[in-house]
Amino acid sequence: VTRRHDPERRERILDAALRVVAERGVPRTTHRAVAAAADVPLGSLTYHFTGLDDLLRQAFARHAARLATAYAARVDGVGDRAGLVDAVTDLVCADADADQDDWAIAYALYAAALQDPALRTVTQEWMDASRAALTRYVDPLTAHGVDALVEGLVMHRMLATRPLPRADVRLLVERAVRP
Amino acid sequence: VTRRHDPERRERILDAALRVVAERGVPRTTHRAVAAAADVPLGSLTYHFTGLDDLLRQAFARHAARLATAYAARVDGVGDRAGLVDAVTDLVCADADADQDDWAIAYALYAAALQDPALRTVTQEWMDASRAALTRYVDPLTAHGVDALVEGLVMHRMLATRPLPRADVRLLVERAVRP
Amino acid sequence: VTRRHDPERRERILDAALRVVAERGVPRTTHRAVAAAADVPLGSLTYHFTGLDDLLRQAFARHAARLATAYAARVDGVGDRAGLVDAVTDLVCADADADQDDWAIAYALYAAALQDPALRTVTQEWMDASRAALTRYVDPLTAHGVDALVEGLVMHRMLATRPLPRADVRLLVERAVRP
Amino acid sequence: VTRRHDPERRERILDAALRVVAERGVPRTTHRAVAAAADVPLGSLTYHFTGLDDLLRQAFARHAARLATAYAARVDGVGDRAGLVDAVTDLVCADADADQDDWAIAYALYAAALQDPALRTVTQEWMDASRAALTRYVDPLTAHGVDALVEGLVMHRMLATRPLPRADVRLLVERAVRP
DNA sequence: AATGAATGAGTATTCATTCAT
DNA sequence: TATGAATGAATACTCATTCAT
Numbered sequence: 001v002t003r004r005h006d007p008e009r010r011e012r013i014l015d016a017a018l019r020v021v022a023e024r025g026v027p028r029t030t031h032r033a034v035a036a037a038a039d040v041p042l043g044s045l046t047y048h049f050t051g052l053d054d055l056l057r058q059a060f061a062r063h064a065a066r067l068a069t070a071y072a073a074r075v076d077g078v079g080d081r082a083g084l085v086d087a088v089t090d091l092v093c094a095d096a097d098a099d100q101d102d103w104a105i106a107y108a109l110y111a112a113a114l115q116d117p118a119l120r121t122v123t124q125e126w127m128d129a130s131r132a133a134l135t136r137y138v139d140p141l142t143a144h145g146v147d148a149l150v151e152g153l154v155m156h157r158m159l160a161t162r163p164l165p166r167a168d169v170r171l172l173v174e175r176a177v178r179p
Numbered sequence: 180v181t182r183r184h185d186p187e188r189r190e191r192i193l194d195a196a197l198r199v200v201a202e203r204g205v206p207r208t209t210h211r212a213v214a215a216a217a218d219v220p221l222g223s224l225t226y227h228f229t230g231l232d233d234l235l236r237q238a239f240a241r242h243a244a245r246l247a248t249a250y251a252a253r254v255d256g257v258g259d260r261a262g263l264v265d266a267v268t269d270l271v272c273a274d275a276d277a278d279q280d281d282w283a284i285a286y287a288l289y290a291a292a293l294q295d296p297a298l299r300t301v302t303q304e305w306m307d308a309s310r311a312a313l314t315r316y317v318d319p320l321t322a323h324g325v326d327a328l329v330e331g332l333v334m335h336r337m338l339a340t341r342p343l344p345r346a347d348v349r350l351l352v353e354r355a356v357r358p
Numbered sequence: 359v360t361r362r363h364d365p366e367r368r369e370r371i372l373d374a375a376l377r378v379v380a381e382r383g384v385p386r387t388t389h390r391a392v393a394a395a396a397d398v399p400l401g402s403l404t405y406h407f408t409g410l411d412d413l414l415r416q417a418f419a420r421h422a423a424r425l426a427t428a429y430a431a432r433v434d435g436v437g438d439r440a441g442l443v444d445a446v447t448d449l450v451c452a453d454a455d456a457d458q459d460d461w462a463i464a465y466a467l468y469a470a471a472l473q474d475p476a477l478r479t480v481t482q483e484w485m486d487a488s489r490a491a492l493t494r495y496v497d498p499l500t501a502h503g504v505d506a507l508v509e510g511l512v513m514h515r516m517l518a519t520r521p522l523p524r525a526d527v528r529l530l531v532e533r534a535v536r537p
Numbered sequence: 538v539t540r541r542h543d544p545e546r547r548e549r550i551l552d553a554a555l556r557v558v559a560e561r562g563v564p565r566t567t568h569r570a571v572a573a574a575a576d577v578p579l580g581s582l583t584y585h586f587t588g589l590d591d592l593l594r595q596a597f598a599r600h601a602a603r604l605a606t607a608y609a610a611r612v613d614g615v616g617d618r619a620g621l622v623d624a625v626t627d628l629v630c631a632d633a634d635a636d637q638d639d640w641a642i643a644y645a646l647y648a649a650a651l652q653d654p655a656l657r658t659v660t661q662e663w664m665d666a667s668r669a670a671l672t673r674y675v676d677p678l679t680a681h682g683v684d685a686l687v688e689g690l691v692m693h694r695m696l697a698t699r700p701l702p703r704a705d706v707r708l709l710v711e712r713a714v715r716p
Numbered sequence: 717a718a719t720g721a722a723t724g725a726g727t728a729t730t731c732a733t734t735c736a737t
Numbered sequence: 738t739a740t741g742a743a744t745g746a747a748t749a750c751t752c753a754t755t756c757a758t
Binding site: 382383384385462465466468469470471472473478481482485499502503505506507508509510511513514516517518519522526529530533534 | 561562563564565641644645647648649650651652657660661664678681682684685686687688689690692693695696697698701705708709712713
């Protein structure tokens with residue numbers, strides 16, 4: 001099967017890499033697995049990227065950028081602080097598989113960033129962006145607190161055998177939002 | 180070098196594994212790296228553990244148990260809610276390398292647990308233990324919130340280029356503690 | 359569990375080794391597998407035998423001796439040549455699992471003997487014994503032919519998806535027996 | 538040494554594997570031994586084959602196909618039943634090293650097929666082919682008998698310290714051929 | 717520009733064997 | 738006498754990367 005001239009191949013590869021990370025975790029994300037997931041010949045990966053590290057870094061950056069945008073969009077449209085509480089609660093309690101995967105990738109990024117300083121700029125930009133979105137409604141320190149709370153609640157939710165009920169999540173968010 | 184009788188070898192290997200995880204991350208934690216860190220022949224690892232997965236699982240379990248105990252000890256001795264705020268703030272702002280490593284291992288555990296259900300019991304027990312410790316001073320839901328906040332604050336702190344000042348951390352903890 | 363003084367342990371180990379060979383084949387017959395099958399500590403094997411080769415050689419010899427005796431017993435009691443045909447047909451068509459295993463071990467022995475001259479004496483003695491048993495009723499050359507036929511028929515039977523009917527086997531044996 | 542383009546490498550590896558099996562037996566046929574025999578880097582084996590089992594299966598299949606063809610060619614050119622007896626006798630008594638190796642591989646295949654059902658199709662096809670070749674001159678049941686006799690005679694010959702004289706072999710074959 | 721066959725360094729793992737107890 | 742913890746050499750296998758085509 002020849003498929004010369006495939007302008008969006010780079011992007012397809014990056015998305016495939018993220019899917020593999022979500023499904024199998026970074027330690028088992030290999031060239032071969034990504035190539036198979038992207039339905040792309042093996043040599044294509046090393047043609048477009050200098051190596052696996054490079055590929056993962058770009059994939060994580062893409063993911064962070066996309067999520068930051070989505071986060072901002074979700075929060076921006078909220079009219080007031082009460083709406084903000086609902087939006088953030090939704091964020092934490094999202095049950096769709098896609099959202100689960102997004103968070104799984106996020107935590108994989110965190111774990112990787114602890115060892116790879118080059119990924120710190122990615123995480124830093126992301127955290128800045130999400131806080132900036134919140135700052136339309138709350139002061140910077142509170143934004144920091146809400147952001148951290150969300151981080152922790154989602155993590156616990158993904159690992160917990162029985163998740164915290166939505167009403168409880170809402171209550172905690174409500175408290176965190178009021179200065 | 181013959182060292183035929185070595186009764187605490189298992190434990191030494193587990194501790195070495197945790198050191199390697201802290202330094203290099205799970206993806207680069209190999210039999211060889213652990214063996215070198217423990218100053219033990221390679222074959223010793225597969226004698227004591229069925230494989231690398233088994234080794235990591237037991238190492239993480241050991242780490243979780245140790246940290247849960249330390250966490251409880253730290254919180255228990257606190258006289259009242261004000262003392263609790265100080266203790267939790269200390270927890271988040273700890274700067275010693277050892278503490279940094281402890282958290283790095285914790286996040287490596289989280290990332291691994293997302294892919295490996297067998298690790299969920301470890302994370303679950305740990306979360307239960309830390310919340311139980313808090314419940315001496317605050318209601319269960321608040322404990323949940325404090326726990327999540329700590330999780331998120333530490334994560335952000337480890338990844339941030341400029342950490343949140345201690346005073347700010349204290350303020351956020353204070354708010355989270357009051358019901 | 360201490361079980362000092364266990365006079366038949368050697369024999370138990372040899373029988374366990376034969377069971378392992380029948381189930382998993384020589385390439386996957388290991389010290390550990392035999393020890394487990396014999397319910398005996400690992401060190402016991404290298405205490406009683408100089409190594410795995412020695413163990414297998416003795417096991418094969420034991421098996422050959424036992425089978426030769428059984429073969430002779432089966433053939434000896436036969437009154438005349440017609441009875442011999444029945445006995446040999448029975449031999450080929452035996453369906454019990456135990457008999458299947460016996461043959462599987464025999465062929466494992468053959469394959470091993472091709473590479474290990476030390477095993478040739480075992481196979482030679484066995485072939486001599488089985489022919490000697492037949493020589494009570496037929497001349498030596500015919501005995502040779504019957505023996506070879508049995509060997510080939512059993513082999514084909516064990517590997518075939520659909521075995522040759524008993525009546526056909528009997529017919530072939532009948533022809534081979536008449537000079 | 539660079540040898541980038543090598544279109545028949547797969548086949549060379551399979552032939553090398555058969556040589557190793559003939560010389561050392563299946564239990565000692567390792568990736569390394571095959572790679573050395575084929576004069577090919579180690580990684581080449583796992584590139585072309587999924588594992589050692591896969592490699593051996595394909596090698597045995599190749600061997601069986603080749604031998605079935607040779608068998609048929611040998612038997613087909615024979616004019617009548619007397620010629621058939623000569624041809625089969627030749628088959629049993631062949632003394633060339635190459636033929637010895639062929640039989641050694643065949644018995645290794647048998648032993649392996651007893652444990653690996655995937656190899657049964659290979660042995661089955663081979664047996665079918667050799668019988669089909671004989672059926673040009675004798676009825677199917679007789680073909681079965683001749684085939685089994687050959688199998689047994691060759692086996693005994695390879696293991697025997699003193700082989701049966703050719704004249705005796707011929708006599709046995711002659712009897713087996715007449716219905 | 718793009719590929720996929722090829723490679724070798726590295727991985728996890730197995731296991732016969734040794735030997736202090 | 739008997740054990741089982743310990744070892745290291747060898748195994749199967751993976752995979753990032755190279756490079757001729």
